[in-house]
Amino acid sequence: MAEPGALLADGYDVALFDLDGVIYLGPDAVPGVVRATDELLRLGKKLMYVTNNAARSAEVVVQHLRSLGYTAELDMVLSSAQVASAYLGEKLAKGTKVLVAGTENLRELIAAAGLTPVASADDGPEAVILGYDPEMSWPLLDEACLAIGRGAVWYACNDDSSRPTQRGVVMGVGGMIASIRAALGGDPFTFGKPFRPMMDEAVRRTKAKCPIFVGDRIDTDIIGANQAQMDSLMVFTGVHGKHELVAAGPGERPTAIGKDVSALLLPPRRLSLASLGCRNLSERAEFFEPRGPRKVSQQALRAENFVGQLDGGADCDGQRAVLRAGEIVLLTDPSDLESQLSALWAVANLAWANPGIECAAALRSLDLVG
Ligand SMILES: [Mg+2]
Numbered sequence: 001m002a003e004p005g006a007l008l009a010d011g012y013d014v015a016l017f018d019l020d021g022v023i024y025l026g027p028d029a030v031p032g033v034v035r036a037t038d039e040l041l042r043l044g045k046k047l048m049y050v051t052n053n054a055a056r057s058a059e060v061v062v063q064h065l066r067s068l069g070y071t072a073e074l075d076m077v078l079s080s081a082q083v084a085s086a087y088l089g090e091k092l093a094k095g096t097k098v099l100v101a102g103t104e105n106l107r108e109l110i111a112a113a114g115l116t117p118v119a120s121a122d123d124g125p126e127a128v129i130l131g132y133d134p135e136m137s138w139p140l141l142d143e144a145c146l147a148i149g150r151g152a153v154w155y156a157c158n159d160d161s162s163r164p165t166q167r168g169v170v171m172g173v174g175g176m177i178a179s180i181r182a183a184l185g186g187d188p189f190t191f192g193k194p195f196r197p198m199m200d201e202a203v204r205r206t207k208a209k210c211p212i213f214v215g216d217r218i219d220t221d222i223i224g225a226n227q228a229q230m231d232s233l234m235v236f237t238g239v240h241g242k243h244e245l246v247a248a249g250p251g252e253r254p255t256a257i258g259k260d261v262s263a264l265l266l267p268p269r270r271l272s273l274a275s276l277g278c279r280n281l282s283e284r285a286e287f288f289e290p291r292g293p294r295k296v297s298q299q300a301l302r303a304e305n306f307v308g309q310l311d312g313g314a315d316c317d318g319q320r321a322v323l324r325a326g327e328i329v330l331l332t333d334p335s336d337l338e339s340q341l342s343a344l345w346a347v348a349n350l351a352w353a354n355p356g357i358e359c360a361a362a363l364r365s366l367d368l369v370g
Pocket of ligand 1: 018019020022215216238
């Protein structure tokens, strides 16, 4: 447990970051995050940028991050293409032919790993590796299909089903995987988040003893961290928000939430869950007694009239949520973003402890959280 006054980052030696929705949004840095990452470096934390995008080289990612104002070196970037090529280089004999369905970056990494990239099933590849390529051609997917059909082992750098762009959502490399699966059945061995190889390689390269993963997506970042038994911080600057958080099942829940990366430089949220069925009345009164003057909403007033019927509650830094008549109700009326995130953490934890419970009204009232 962190000491009072300690920062969330104090519990970790390495922070691993997803890029899109965490570090940048489209062409721009997420506001305040350049300063936060510089402060983390000043505090002696190791940082690594962990991206599923296999199309871009680490050098290109470093240049992009620097152009946005971030401190970035080559050893601070890890892509799914790097993880895949390192793995295949170790697993396969030198010179083994690998059919590469991906960008020049992936081909170069496969060659640098001592393997022989090929583009035709007739070359007799022992493996096929798929990576995101915005100019992927149908004939090359045919070659991948033919090679897999002839017995080559099927690998994929990552399997993201979609890719957010400034014009909307388009298919990710998962679309290519789905098209091959439609023809042949089966699934590739996959390296990127949420799968272990990516997370394990990030830990290996940073020599992390106690890392935290910072991400905006539950399906890749948070599940990936959990599968690697790593703590995670879910930030609200990207794809997923309060509804996805509350709906997250076991194994899909972050260890912390925050507005953005700068939450690492704030004290961790303090949560207490009460199962009031096991407590006496005086403990109930103490738990729910208001701490000093506060603004109380009509919804909260209505909820407090039902104190006698409460059968469970959560308190996060003074923001309280209770169970009442099959619904989660907020007893407080937070008006700033940080207080609303604390209230959300109370609501989410109470919802996770009571699967299927209604909490739409409580979430609606947290209007500053996406
Ligand atoms: Mg993201």
